[in-house]
Amino acid sequence: MTEDEEFLRDLLETFRQDAEEHIRALSTALVELEAAGEGYAAQAPLETLFREAHSLKGAAAAVEYALMVSICQNVESVFSALKHGELQVTSPVVDALSECVDCLQGCLVAGEAPMEARASAALERLSAVGEPAPAGLGPQQTPPVAAPKMPPNGWQPAAPHADEHALPIEPQRAQPESRPAPAATPAAQGAPAEQQAAPSAPMATATDTVRVATNKLESLMLQAEEFISVKLSSGQQATALRDLSARLDMWKREWYQARISDDRDKIEEFLEWNSTFMEGVIADIRTLSKSTDDERRTIGPMVDDLLEGMKRVLMLPMSSLLSTFPKMIRDLARSKDKQVEFSIVGADVEIDKRVIENLKDPLTHLLRNSVDHGIETPEIRMSRGKSLRGLIRVAVSQLENNKIEICVSDDGGGIDVQRLRDTAVREGYRTQIQVDDTDDSEALRLVFASGLSTTQVVSQVSGRGLGLAIVEEKVENLGGSVAIETELGKGTTFRITIPATLATARGVVAQVSDWPFVMPVVGVDRVVRVHKSNVRLVENRETIQLEGQTLPLVYLHEVLDLPLKPQRGVAEYIQAVVAGSGEERVAFAVDRIIDEQEVLVKTLGPQLARVRNIAGGTIMGSGKVVPIINISDLLQSARGGVSSRGRDGFSSNGGAPRKAVLVVEDSITSRMLLKNVLEAAGFYVRPTVDGVDALSALNEEDFDLVISDIEMPRMDGFELTSKIRGDARLSRLPVMLVTGMESQEHKERGVDVGANAYLTKSSFTQGTLLETARSLL
Amino acid sequence: MPEPEAEPLQEAVESRGNGADADPVREILRRRARELAKTPDAEMGGARLMEILEFSLGPERYAFETSFVREVFPLTEITPLPGVPPYILGVVNVRGRILSVMDIRRLLDFANVGLTNLNKAIILHNGDMELAVLADEVAGVYAIDGDEGQRALATLSGRREEYLKGVTQDRVVVLDAEKLLASEDLLVRSGL
Numbered sequence: 001m002t003e004d005e006e007f008l009r010d011l012l013e014t015f016r017q018d019a020e021e022h023i024r025a026l027s028t029a030l031v032e033l034e035a036a037g038e039g040y041a042a043q044a045p046l047e048t049l050f051r052e053a054h055s056l057k058g059a060a061a062a063v064e065y066a067l068m069v070s071i072c073q074n075v076e077s078v079f080s081a082l083k084h085g086e087l088q089v090t091s092p093v094v095d096a097l098s099e100c101v102d103c104l105q106g107c108l109v110a111g112e113a114p115m116e117a118r119a120s121a122a123l124e125r126l127s128a129v130g131e132p133a134p135a136g137l138g139p140q141q142t143p144p145v146a147a148p149k150m151p152p153n154g155w156q157p158a159a160p161h162a163d164e165h166a167l168p169i170e171p172q173r174a175q176p177e178s179r180p181a182p183a184a185t186p187a188a189q190g191a192p193a194e195q196q197a198a199p200s201a202p203m204a205t206a207t208d209t210v211r212v213a214t215n216k217l218e219s220l221m222l223q224a225e226e227f228i229s230v231k232l233s234s235g236q237q238a239t240a241l242r243d244l245s246a247r248l249d250m251w252k253r254e255w256y257q258a259r260i261s262d263d264r265d266k267i268e269e270f271l272e273w274n275s276t277f278m279e280g281v282i283a284d285i286r287t288l289s290k291s292t293d294d295e296r297r298t299i300g301p302m303v304d305d306l307l308e309g310m311k312r313v314l315m316l317p318m319s320s321l322l323s324t325f326p327k328m329i330r331d332l333a334r335s336k337d338k339q340v341e342f343s344i345v346g347a348d349v350e351i352d353k354r355v356i357e358n359l360k361d362p363l364t365h366l367l368r369n370s371v372d373h374g375i376e377t378p379e380i381r382m383s384r385g386k387s388l389r390g391l392i393r394v395a396v397s398q399l400e401n402n403k404i405e406i407c408v409s410d411d412g413g414g415i416d417v418q419r420l421r422d423t424a425v426r427e428g429y430r431t432q433i434q435v436d437d438t439d440d441s442e443a444l445r446l447v448f449a450s451g452l453s454t455t456q457v458v459s460q461v462s463g464r465g466l467g468l469a470i471v472e473e474k475v476e477n478l479g480g481s482v483a484i485e486t487e488l489g490k491g492t493t494f495r496i497t498i499p500a501t502l503a504t505a506r507g508v509v510a511q512v513s514d515w516p517f518v519m520p521v522v523g524v525d526r527v528v529r530v531h532k533s534n535v536r537l538v539e540n541r542e543t544i545q546l547e548g549q550t551l552p553l554v555y556l557h558e559v560l561d562l563p564l565k566p567q568r569g570v571a572e573y574i575q576a577v578v579a580g581s582g583e584e585r586v587a588f589a590v591d592r593i594i595d596e597q598e599v600l601v602k603t604l605g606p607q608l609a610r611v612r613n614i615a616g617g618t619i620m621g622s623g624k625v626v627p628i629i630n631i632s633d634l635l636q637s638a639r640g641g642v643s644s645r646g647r648d649g650f651s652s653n654g655g656a657p658r659k660a661v662l663v664v665e666d667s668i669t670s671r672m673l674l675k676n677v678l679e680a681a682g683f684y685v686r687p688t689v690d691g692v693d694a695l696s697a698l699n700e701e702d703f704d705l706v707i708s709d710i711e712m713p714r715m716d717g718f719e720l721t722s723k724i725r726g727d728a729r730l731s732r733l734p735v736m737l738v739t740g741m742e743s744q745e746h747k748e749r750g751v752d753v754g755a756n757a758y759l760t761k762s763s764f765t766q767g768t769l770l771e772t773a774r775s776l777l
Numbered sequence: 778m779p780e781p782e783a784e785p786l787q788e789a790v791e792s793r794g795n796g797a798d799a800d801p802v803r804e805i806l807r808r809r810a811r812e813l814a815k816t817p818d819a820e821m822g823g824a825r826l827m828e829i830l831e832f833s834l835g836p837e838r839y840a841f842e843t844s845f846v847r848e849v850f851p852l853t854e855i856t857p858l859p860g861v862p863p864y865i866l867g868v869v870n871v872r873g874r875i876l877s878v879m880d881i882r883r884l885l886d887f888a889n890v891g892l893t894n895l896n897k898a899i900i901l902h903n904g905d906m907e908l909a910v911l912a913d914e915v916a917g918v919y920a921i922d923g924d925e926g927q928r929a930l931a932t933l934s935g936r937r938e939e940y941l942k943g944v945t946q947d948r949v950v951v952l953d954a955e956k957l958l959a960s961e962d963l964l965v966r967s968g969l
Binding site: 515560561562602603604605606607608609610611612613614616617619623624625626627667668669672673676761762 | 874877967
């Protein structure tokens with residue numbers, strides 16, 4: 001490829017990127033304009049339209065896309081007329097403009113040549129509706145009849161497919177309004193050279209690029225720059241190590257000299273030198289070790305941040321996809337003589353770019369379906385007593401378990417399941433017996449069968465029955481699923497659930513009953529610290545005051561059914577996370593707020609498809625899995641009324657204080673088992689891993705019973721027992737030893753050191769454990 | 778495969794001690810000889826072997842078919858979760874992925890006999906499902922006769938019967954990993 005060709009290709013690529021954004025903006029603003037109608041509200045979209053058309057014209061002129069220039073120029077003059085109130089915003093005007101925008105898109109995708117005929121027609125139509133455009137609007141004041149006749153642009157019909165290849169880089173013809181194409185986007189400059197496509201459709205097979213907000217890139221750049229200091233310091237360390245190694249070589253020579261020498265003085269001299277030398281070396285190694293350590297500490301977060309930053313670059317808001325739909329729906333509805341109101345919720349939810357790309361087709365199919373089959377004509381709607389204007393809604397929301405749900409719903413006619421059954425039989429997809437056996441929801445799945453459609457007339461838009469099969473396939477390829485709900489006469493909802501694999505969330509890390517967890521910041525209003533005296537009982541529920549609003553105070557361990565860690569010391573302040581919004585806020589009391597940090601949301605594995613109150617998990621730096629709370633579940637659970645249950649260390653039955661058991665066991669599974677059994681029986685359990693750990697726990701809290709293993713690292717059960725017996729405060733604390741050692745000797749030794757009971761693991765049952773524990777309390 | 782081994786030879790031998798004549802024994806032996814003399818047909822492919830991974834859990838010995846075992850993973854930490862069925866012990870971090878850990882004894886109501894000491898998780902998988910099963914010690918991998926693994930215990934019922942494949946001659950309980958993985962019953966989907 002010659003330099004010129006390469007330049008041309010880069011130029012075209014840049015143009016394509018740029019033009020696509022302008023066209024998208026035009027589409028969006030056009031729909032807004034129509035919605036706004038006349039007057040002040042229409043000014044903002046008009047301003048956008050005018051500006052975008054103008055910019056696009058400039059860009060197109062720079063790469064000699066004459067047809068596009070011509071179209072832009074014409075729509076621009078209509079926008080101008082609209083802006084000055086010389087033309088009214090009417091549906092025919094918007095239709096004509098919309099068709100022009102489509103032509104622009106067509107030029108971009110297919111090249112200008114194939115679009116000639118359509119563009120001429122579109123411009124003719126535009127000139128017809130824009131007829132009253134008065135003089136003084138510039139060179140296009142006389143409405144153009146057809147594009148080829150537009151002299152100012154010097155546009156000539158090009159030979160089919162000749163345009164892209166023949167695009168010369170010769171000086172441009174005089175174009176007063178042309179200006180250089182805007183600077184290349186950063187992403188476009190990275191376009192690989194191999195992407196030069198077949199001549200027939202060079203623009204369509206474009207390089208895969210991402211537009212990245214400059215602030216994201218700047219922060220990545222800053223992070224990358226920080227690595228320079230790491231490079232420098234690792235260079236310094238390498239030098240220091242080399243130096244050290246050279247000095248040790250010298251020592252080796254000296255030592256050799258001294259060793260072979262018979263001269264006592266010389267040896268003594270060496271020893272003296274050696275002592276100073278070694279001190280120097282030791283000091284140097286210490287410094288080096290410290291600086292390496294420091295560096296390791298620095299580089300860890302740097303790498304993490306950079307990685308996180310890169311991941312975020314690949315996350316795009318759903319709006320990047322959804323913004324193309326309003327115009328599509330509008331045009332489609334117009335062509336079907338239907339009235340449709342389209343709304344989007346949750347366009348700012350960010351999803352991995354690769355997922356978004358694969359959602360385009362399924363969503364387009366579903367939306368087309370909704371307009372074509374879902375929404376009825378105004379006449380039918382009127383006869384059904386619905387508002388004339390049909391409603392189509394796309395709602396994107398983040399679900400638990402790192403999933404995204406996209407709901408495409410309409411308030412149209414719904415799907416006639418019986419007719420679906422009949423069609424399936426008629427078309428030979430199912431036998432009569434088969435469909436008679438299926439229930440409605442199962443029969444509804446038939447819409448996903450390839451080739452099946454209830455539409456009597458195969459319309460141009462959809463209805464060939466292939467659409468939904470493709471939707472299902474695409475979504476399933478993304479690891480997601482599609483569900484349908486429909487009510488005849490009321491409407492249809494398609495619910496797409498897909499994983500947003502790389503989704504991250506900011507979360508408040510807190511702890512309750514020794515159980516750390518993350519609360520996603522999205523659902524958290526704030527974190528508060530309330531003095532105990534400010535907790536008031538209102539209608540037998542504890543509440544706190546926040547900004548003049550009374551919020552229920554709910555103890556998180558109760559909602560989650562976790563055992564309460566007895567707070568023997570009186571905590572003056574209660575720490576709470578306020579979740580929810582507005583009137584629905586609830587304060588959740590926790591033991592401790594630890595931190596706020598960025599977490600990578602992961603699923604809990606395929607077996608745990610949904611766990612109440614838990615949205616997923618994240619892996620902390622220590623490798624520990626920490627659960628992420630599902631705040632909407634939590635709010636619901638809290639509203640479910642938990643205040644009936646016991647709190648403040650009192651169990652609900654009888655109001656007796658919960659007994660606290662210290663479990664000492666180095667095996668995690670045994671520890672968990674003991675904990676589960678004891679907790680289920682109503683005990684508070686603090687698990688520890690060995691005698692040393694247990695002793696420190698005994699110093700922190702009061703316990704009613706110790707259940708300990710014998711063989712453990714650091715301090716075994718015998719030693720722990722004698723330490724407990726030797727401590728004045730603890731001497732009366734009952735100790736139960738549970739062990740795999742079954743010999744009489746061990747049993748005796750256990751009794752010797754002061755254990756109250758001795759249980760062997762092989763005979764261990766839930767019953768004996770609890771029985772023995774209760775007998776000791 | 779036909780079932781020649783299921784013939785009640787034992788009974789026949791015992792009944793001889795009770796004074797019955799020896800003919801039934803001979804008859805059975807003859808029939809067995811005929812069965813053995815047959816060339817194994819294509820369907821049989823010789824002895825149908827099943828490779829299993831044996832592990833211990835408390836005093837019990839269990840096994841899974843190795844074709845469903847992805848790896849044996851050392852357990853260092855389990856994060857318990859509130860609101861999950863008791864047979865789910867919690868979740869673990871397996872190289873950056875989170876997996877649930879099941880206690881098979883609780884699932885099969887063998888629970889609470891014996892405490893475990895060594896901490897391993899056997900990771901089972903099929904195409905869609907992946908989960909970890911708690912184990913104490915992995916005894917090894919070996920092949921058994923496929924039919925042996927299939928032999929059911931008559932006394933079992935409910936979940937035990939459902940997830941048990943059989944018991945080997947060494948009285949190792951072969952669990953049905955395929956069913957465990959495919960079971961809708963074990964999938965946790967707790968809504969509100």
